[in-house]
Every structure is written in structure tokens, then in C-alpha cells.
Amino acid sequence: xxxxxxxxxxxxxxxxxxxxxxxxxxxxxxxxxxxxxxxxxxxxxxxxxxxxxxxxxxxxxxxxxxxxxxxxxxxxxxxxxxxxxxxxxxx
Numbered sequence: 001x002x003x004x005x006x007x008x009x010x011x012x013x014x015x016x017x018x019x020x021x022x023x024x025x026x027x028x029x030x031x032x033x034x035x036x037x038x039x040x041x042x043x044x045x046x047x048x049x050x051x052x053x054x055x056x057x058x059x060x061x062x063x064x065x066x067x068x069x070x071x072x073x074x075x076x077x078x079x080x081x082x083x084x085x086x087x088x089x090x091x
Contacts, residue, residue: 003058003059004056004057004058004059005028005033005056005057005058005059005062006028006054006055006056006087007026007027007028007033007034007035007054007055007056007057007062007078008026008027008028008029008053008054008077008078008079008081008082008085009024009025009026009051009052009053009054009077009081009091010025010026010027010034010073010074010077010078010081011023011024011025011077012024012025012051013025015038020040020041021038021039021040021041022038022039022041023036023037023038023039024036024037024038024039024051025037025074026054026055026057026078027065027074027075027077027078028062028074028075028078029075029078029079029082030071030075031065031070031071031072031073031074031075031076031078032064032065032071032075033062033063033064033065034062034063034064034065034074035055035057035061035062035063036063037055050090051090051091052087052088052089052090052091053081053085053086053087053088053089053090053091054081054082054085054087054088055087056087
């Protein structure tokens with residue numbers, strides 16, 4: 001069984017390919033690992049789902065960040081989120 005790893009929200013974008021899809025990217029504070037979640041936005045008035053500052057992800061579900069620039073960007077964003085929010089804060 002994989003160990004869970006704390007990841008912090010570093011990116012929130014809307015899909016160019018499909019309507020009503022939001023893409024959430026969570027990363028480790030060192031920027032080396034990430035987890036991507038896609039969420040359907042069915043309605044702004046119902047089916048509300050909170051987006052949390054951090055999520056714990058099984059280690060085997062994390063991807064590796066391939067380039068240095070992205071690693072640095074993710075590390076800075078994840079560290080800032082970790083310093084300014086509790087993991088269960090909605091953002």
C-alpha cells in the first residue's frame with residue numbers, strides 16, 4: 001500500500017478542449033511531484049464542491065515534474081500555499 005503525500009494547490013485552469021472542466025494541479029513543496037485532478041463544473045448553483053488548499057495523495061498516484069522551470073514554479077506556489085493556509089482551507 002502506498003504512503004500518502006501532502007500536496008498543495010499550485011494551479012487552477014479551465015480546459016481548452018472541453019467545456020465546463022476545471023483542472024486542478026497539486027504539488028509537493030519541493031516541486032518534484034504533482035497530482036492533476038479534472039473536475040466537471042455542472043452548475044455554479046448546485047453540486048458545489050470545495051477546492052482545498054492541500055490534498056493527501058497516494059505516492060503511486062503522483063507524477064514527476066520533468067523540467068526545472070516547472071519544478072521551481074510548483075515549489076514556490078506550493079510553499080506559499082503551505083505557509084498561508086491550513087490544508088483544509090477552501091480556496
